[in-house]
Amino acid sequence: MPPNSATGDGLNRRALLVSVGFTAGPDPEGSEASWPRLPFAAAASAALGSALEPFGYEPRFVADLAASEVSKQIEDAITSTPKDGVLIVHFVGHSHVTVSGQLAVIGADGQKTRTTEYWVDLAADHDVRLLLLLDTSHAGRAVRSSEQLPNSNIWVIAGADDDHAAFSGRFTAAVIEALRELAADSGDPYIGYPALVPRVADVLDRLVVEAQALPQRISYTRLDLLRPNEFFFFPLRGTRPASPNARWEVQTRGYGDRPTFDDHLRREALWRSLADLIEPTATTADDQDSGPTVLVIDGPWGTGKTSLAGLARQHLEATERAAEQPDTKPGPLRVRDADRALSGKGPAVWEPAMMRHAPAATTTPPIISVRFDPWAHQTTEQVWAGLTRALLDAVEDKLLPESEESTRRYWFQRNISKLDRMALRRSLRRATISPLLAVSALALLVPIIAQMARSPDDYNLLVFTIAGSNIAVLLTTLALLGSIGHTLWRYFRRPAADFLPADLFVGPIPADATSAEKPAADAALRDPYYRARSGYLYLRQHDVFDVLTDVEKAGHYVVVYIDDLDRCSPRTTADVFEAINVFVNASFPVTRFVLCLDATVVVAHLDEAYPSLGGQRKFARPLDPTPGWSFLRKVVQLLVPVTAMAPGRVEDLLDDLLRSRPDVPDPVSAPDTRPSPAASEQPAAAGAPAPALIDQGSAGDSVVVRQLEALEHHPRVRASLAARAAAFPQLSAREVKRFLTTWQFYVRVFARVDPLAEQDDVVERAEHLVLLAELLVRWPAAQRLHSQRVDGRLGLSLLAESAGDDQAWNQTLRRLRLTGPHHDDFATGVRAILRTPEGLAMTKRAESVL
Template sequence: MERVVDFEQPITELAVNADVREDVLIRVTLGSNQAVVHANTGQRYVGTNRLHWIVAGANRLATQIIGNIGAVADHADVVLHQRDDRRELRRLKGHTTPVTAMGRCRTLEKMLLVSASDGGTIRLWDVDTGEQLRQGEGAAQTSVLLTYTGPDGRPRIVSGSRTGKLRIWNPRLPVPPLTGLVVTRGFSDRAAREDLLNRGTLVQALKDVLKPGDEDAPTVITVEGAWGSGKSTLLELVKHRLATPPAEVPPGRRLTVFAADRRLWRSRTKPPKAEPSKIKLLARPLVVSFNPWRHQSSEQVWAGLAKAVTEAAEAAMMPHQNIRERYWFSRNAERVDRRHLQRRLWRRTFSPLLSLAGLGFGLSVLNTLTNLKLGWAWWLTVGLAATGLLHTGWRYLFARASAFLPGELFAGPVVSNAFAGNTTDPLIRDPYYNARAGYLYLVQHDVEALVKDLAVHHHELIVLIDDLDRCTPRTTAQVFEAINVFLSDDFPATKFVLGLDTTVVAAHVDNAYKELADARIVTHPDDPSPGWTFLRKLVQLPVRLPRTTADDVDQVLLAQLGPVHRERPAAELTAEAAITADAEVIKAATPYEVEREIVAIERHPEVREHLRRRLRAQPEQSVREEKRLLNSWQFYLRVLESTDVEEACHLVAVAEIATRWPAYLHRLRGGWQELAGAVDDDVRWGATIAKLGFAYSDRKAEENLRELLRDCDAQAVAWLASRLF
């Protein structure tokens, strides 16, 4: 025992304010009066009242230990049970007189149970094993218990008796590390880089199906799942599994002005025919990711798809600048005004020194006609002309052609007027691009030629299309039309993997093709609308993602918040003898100075267990929703600068309210305390909910909200919610 304070009146309630751990205050209720004392000294506190107290009521014979485990007094025994079905887990035996009060005692590793009896004994229990860890002998019946953390980091037990004695006990448990501020800074909605949901076999199966070389394999595959089910992550994992190291390609010679001039002189050439080989080389997968929701019109969809395919093809076939310039110049030279472009090339290749030589020649003629006696003018003219010819010859034979022609000719297919910037040279625009149909035809032609060249280089194109359910109905239809073009006989073998929510995409197709809504002849007998039949005809392999379950929560928390901190092995807890109460009042305790490790609050075992339990209790398991809740929880921890374990657990409920019921927060504002007070009274709860504006259609939301408040300390959650919202 550390301290005894005598109030000479029965103690009916205790409360602690631990905002400042070095100066913990204890509020003692004595009938209709209250007194506040310093826990470290036992002296009366004189000052302004603190705002928030953690209250322990009198004769608390039932308590929640942690999660779904509760404790209830049964005469001299303490019964541990499951709170949901009241199933008995363990019976703690040790007291010889009826149990009069119970409470919780927190350590870093686990939550312990404190019990007091009519005979004055106080016992500390390990609820996991049922072992009694400590025992204290009081002088009178204990009516109320309270625990807090002392300045040395060790837990303290406060007991109040009917004789007015306030006793502060130090069970001398091992000193846990200090709890520090939250260190993780939230999580984005980007696809994860690791498999958090144990879908490795699914990823491997998709990789085997997409492996190049099988002409009869499915060409359109859908990865189907609801919002937040992990479709994007699965596609990324498949992409990384299919990725192959780029082939080593020699850089080749650069495209000089001379080579470009010869190419422009030539007539249109046919692509070289590949000579048959007895050895058939294995095709390499070329994976292209395309996000259609960034595009709206059909032109933008095709332009985006062409850009994605082009960039991937360049990385595979043309890793060096020299190869890229030669390839695209040869392709683009087929459709531009070559003679006009050739004349432009000549004019730009001529050295500026030749112009200066022309000026020198004029000066020399003027010198001859006027007898200015400038004999050096002829020599200057000859020198400039000779230097200019040499400079022009060097440019023509050795300089890059890209330095004298529009850059679009060497960077990809030439673009249309609709997408060309103001700097695009009008000489390189094909007239067919001015028409919408002509533009689409030529873009398809560019992509087709590129895919055929990929096939020649033993690459098979695999296109991953994600977030199709985010697009507008018209964009979704345009993507499907583009896929149909790729599936035509003109294109080499190309495979598509679509990440989508089938319910949303089928509705998009129905909306885009409303004229088919009444055409029952196009609807499959098992489909509710033409949109579902369209997907049935297009997709050869539908892959439905398995539902995310509560069992996946542990792995998600481990990946996002890191491992749970565990205490280092300490001395046996039962090594000390019983704590006696015969000692006199101890003066101010000397703080226990010890170098202690600081543990981020999200790695505290009790906090992690609370997070785990609440995430597993969500009606719909979704990694995206779990990230939203964790982001809100971490943000509120930063707002309050909280390192208190119990407050962090309460904030989990606050974050859950903010993320699960955002549509109702404006109704709940100002009514948090009323809700917390009515959570156990059906009549009062119904009146409070009606007062806050909840209608019959909102009954499911208010039932779930009540279930959440029942599962936590409703008053503490209400107090925090009123501060934050």
């Protein structure tokens, strides 16, 4: 059945993956020899299943079944595969050669299944497209049965020849790697059989050499190399055959540089292992074997350091962790309680029972994650200010919410130990006294003196006769008693925060801030750089120590993530490491640090920050080229290098990036009168049907309904993007994003500069612009030089004309000032591009926009 060009190939893809790693009982000949265990079998099967999923398979796994059940599973899979289906059967385990020389595999009971020849005949009888992958010894014997059916749709690729063994699942690993490499390299709708077989053989040879293992050679159905177009097992990922009426428009809008927390680079093993080491345990505190305290993710810019740390952090934060509510929820801190605390005679206003804490028996203690951006700070004081502020903000979010009374009590109790208690107590009492008291006292004296100077008169008040002077005294006395009562009410009932500086209750304050004794005290405390200007660290080290000690007692653990340290000044870099060195000191509660940096840049900064150590070789270890490396070695316990992205990962990254798009717009109901395939304003979502566009001719012409397709998903364009991205020497997700963003931009530019009616021309131009995007992104330092006009000609055009002649090429490079070691890679790479027809076509197109 040929592929269906309108809806993909229309084939129903199935995969049965059988692994038998544990085999009991004697062998089929009845000997007492035991079968060796194959611990890799299930893992190999699972890895192949993951590799098949992007090709449209939903693998079904069968593990460690008896021989009869293995036969039944395979036979049921063959007979149930529909006519429009393809089936992959993979087996990894032991095998047995029968007396007649046929191959049978061994089940978990030590018995043999039906022969592979039987399965091949069964598939031929049911007209099933079958690919049999056999990772077992003597598997080549299964190949002969498939070659006896030259007109069938059955292929066998075996991990060994007729008389030799297969080892350690290497054949399965070779198939997986070959599929990934070919998916990135192929420009066809399918991975062809003639391409797959030699690639598997090459990869297997490489794996054998790397493992220094015994030789292992594959066997395969050879006759089917003559009919490669029937091999529909592996469609090119991220594409589908184009509709003949497709209209191709770019739909991606490019990408920013914010860190992503999707594992585009398939580094799950790395970030999960990092998370395992960061994860606190019940014995984390101060144990020497509790894991590294300072972990560094090291790599050049753009290699995914931030994303790797973010994935580990995201995983840790997603883990369910138990945290109990405080045992005691206190009420507001009254003036009376604050006054007694300031006197030193009253009870503590805060107790550990008022803070949230983890259950004593928990195996997953809560984590407080802190993010610190050092590049926002310049001086030593500001670095400490920023780091401790970030720490305290994170702690407050988890344990000391600003809205809770326990938080106000906590900071009040911490702060009064550093202040002049008596001065603060006097200030509190003065502020507590009712403002009516002084008025009432004055009002009491004035009428008494006035009435004494006047003749006394009597007044009838209800049933009482009272002298006028006494009435005045009575009224002022009542006012005085009221003001005294108001004062007492404020003292016993009002919160102390109403009468003291607010900073006392929201965080640590400097010891020389004496509240109301200094008129400008509040304003100074609100200035974030007050302490820096006064020569006082924003939050002193012992303030942080006290807070971290309380955090540890509450069963919580702190992890600090520091990023972009390599973008800071040398002095700031050194200050951050000095601060970290204080934290990792044994006297501090355990605090883990995860740093993302380029070690080469950071070491250069440390060497510059400590120039006096530059000539002191005795400071550096013998294997360290500079003291900066020795400093880094001292502070860091685990350094994880992150290298450039492997070319084989390009296709995975393109899949992830180009499939994330907004929803599909409604189909266009009006005739499409646009003269060019300009960029769609609202891209289609992955996997959804594209909107229809109606091309209406003149009266009497037929109406052509065109299907709007994403240009970046065209097989040829997708293959060009993957191939050219893989050619970048320092490949990273950031570079691939810049590459795609630049490409889509120029596709949009040309759609307006030079509208094309023929869709094949649109696709061809998009392929040429892939080369232009590579030129601009891969060698940005040469952009102005090759884009300059010389005698009215674009420099790139001059390079294209001279690319075929060595002497002319060198002359043109000198003319454009593209010589020197820093342009060697440009000269080599661009010349290789310009020698191709596609490169020449790209140059002609670039004339109109550069």
